[in-house]
Amino acid sequence: MDTRILARIGAVAFVAAVSAAIAVEMSRKEDTPAPSEARPRQFEDSALRASQRRCQELGQNAAEDTECLRVWALTRDRFLGRAPAPASSPDPAR
Numbered sequence: 001m002d003t004r005i006l007a008r009i010g011a012v013a014f015v016a017a018v019s020a021a022i023a024v025e026m027s028r029k030e031d032t033p034a035p036s037e038a039r040p041r042q043f044e045d046s047a048l049r050a051s052q053r054r055c056q057e058l059g060q061n062a063a064e065d066t067e068c069l070r071v072w073a074l075t076r077d078r079f080l081g082r083a084p085a086p087a088s089s090p091d092p093a094r
């Protein structure tokens with residue numbers, strides 16, 4: 001057999017296999033998961049965003065602002081999925 005004919009047969013077989021794989025993939029029915037109901041956190045988010053904006057506008061001075069440090073800690077905890085740290089209260093035993 002001539003090598004050119006063998007190469008053509010191989011190319012045709014490759015194209016046929018790829019076409020079959022595409023047809024199978026396109027015929028699959030995709031199971032889309034139902035959207036989960038998210039808790040509405042509109043008020044909390046807007047208050048937090050406003051605080052984050054204020055800290056952003058403070059620039060370098062925000063690193064010394066206690067409110068900005070609190071906002072950043074809350075944002076970090078929300079991002080990492082941790083429960084917010086309890087607010088520290090003065091120790092009554094002292």
